[in-house]
Amino acid sequence: MTWTALLPTLTAAFLASLVEVVEAFTIVLAVGLTRGWRPALTGSAAALGILVLIVVIFGPLLTLIPLHALQFTIGTLLILFGLRWLRKAILRAAGWIALHDELAAFAKETNALKAQTAERRADFLAGMAAFKAVLLEGIEVVFIVIAVGTAHGQTLWAGIGAMAAVILVLLVGAAVHRPLVQVPENTLKFVVGLMLSSFGVFWTGEGLGAAWPGEDLALIGIFATFLIFALAAVRLLGKPRTEATR
Amino acid sequence: MTLLKLIWDELLGMFVDDGALALQAVVLIAVIAGAVKLAGLPPTTGGFLLLLGCLVTLGLSLSRKTRDK
Numbered sequence: 001m002t003w004t005a006l007l008p009t010l011t012a013a014f015l016a017s018l019v020e021v022v023e024a025f026t027i028v029l030a031v032g033l034t035r036g037w038r039p040a041l042t043g044s045a046a047a048l049g050i051l052v053l054i055v056v057i058f059g060p061l062l063t064l065i066p067l068h069a070l071q072f073t074i075g076t077l078l079i080l081f082g083l084r085w086l087r088k089a090i091l092r093a094a095g096w097i098a099l100h101d102e103l104a105a106f107a108k109e110t111n112a113l114k115a116q117t118a119e120r121r122a123d124f125l126a127g128m129a130a131f132k133a134v135l136l137e138g139i140e141v142v143f144i145v146i147a148v149g150t151a152h153g154q155t156l157w158a159g160i161g162a163m164a165a166v167i168l169v170l171l172v173g174a175a176v177h178r179p180l181v182q183v184p185e186n187t188l189k190f191v192v193g194l195m196l197s198s199f200g201v202f203w204t205g206e207g208l209g210a211a212w213p214g215e216d217l218a219l220i221g222i223f224a225t226f227l228i229f230a231l232a233a234v235r236l237l238g239k240p241r242t243e244a245t246r
Numbered sequence: 247m248t249l250l251k252l253i254w255d256e257l258l259g260m261f262v263d264d265g266a267l268a269l270q271a272v273v274l275i276a277v278i279a280g281a282v283k284l285a286g287l288p289p290t291t292g293g294f295l296l297l298l299g300c301l302v303t304l305g306l307s308l309s310r311k312t313r314d315k
Contacts, residue, residue, distance in 0.1 A: 050249075072279070076272070076275050077261065079271055079275065079300060080261040080262070080268055080271055080272070081260055081261055083267060083271060083300060083303070083304055083307075084260070084261065084262070084263045084264075084267070084268075086304065087263065087264065087267060087304060087307055087308060087311075088263065090304075090308060091308070091311060091312075094312075096311065096312060132252065135252070135253070135256075136252070136256045139253065139256050139257065139260075140256075140260060143257075143260065197300065200300075201293070201296055201297045201300055204275060204293075204296055205289070205290070205292065205293030205296055205297075206293075208278070208279060208282045208283075208289045208292050208293065208296075209282070209289035210289040210290040210292060210293035211289070211290050212290065212293060213290075222297055225297060225301070226301070229301050229304070229305075233304075233305070233308055237308060237312050
């Protein structure tokens with residue numbers, strides 16, 4: 001296994017997971033600081049349990065699919081997933097939709113939790129907020145790991161990339177105890193959109209039997225093509241910045 | 247059932263934001279796959295057409311969004 005094949009997988013899994021984990025962390029932190037750590041950790045643990053169940057059930061099924069069909073299917077899903085990310089990232093960078101703001105997300109969740117304080121089930125509702133955040137962002141992480149890892153038999157490396165993101169966010173989060181606003185999320189989302197779209201085109205092509213020039217290095221060429229297009233689109237569509245919201 | 251619906255909605259939302267973009271991308275992939283498998287289009291040419299088609303599809307989606315406002 002070469003670094004030209006490994007590095008893009010590792011990087012894409014790490015960066016994409018980092019974005020998702022930061023978003024989940026913001027909600028769990030809001031729950032922890034507003035309602036206490038018990039509902040925050042219980043909700044998160046329950047969600048992680050379901051995510052493990054999803055991986056255990058669906059992971060082995062993927063090994064039953066022939067490689068080309070798997071590459072084509074995963075590639076198609078990655079194109080849909082990646083283009084959606086990239087579209088949003090371009091619109092954000094061009095000022096057409098608001099930039100993602102962790103502080104705004106944190107404030108929104110905190111206010112919602114405070115509004116529920118009088119309710120008898122306040123702790124349960126807080127736990128559910130943490131549960132939903134971890135589950136929904138976690139599903140995206142699971143998909144990303146499977147998608148960028150499976151088609152080339154690098155699920156382990158993609159998993160390591162995702163796990164590194166989780167550990168990094170938890171370590172930094174535990175140290176600073178506040179939303180991770182220093183993470184350049186909007187830039188990361190732009191890069192991840194480019195990477196996922198590139199992986200999607202590359203693997204759908206491989207699934208069809210394409211012999212990409214330069215083999216794995218073609219991924220860099222596809223990435224560069226998307227990058228040039230995206231930068232040109234941002235420049236063409238640029239307008240005054242929309243206020244940042246969640 | 248609520249949990250399953252939550253997961254389903256999230257899964258759907260992962261791939262579909264602008265419905266037309268998703269639909270056009272799926273049609274693009276289907277047409278290219280059909281051309282490669284049934285009409286003898288060289289797979290590598292299909293790969294490059296796929297890249298080009300994705301850029302066009304994305305461009306159209308961006309154009310729709312910015313024209314609407």
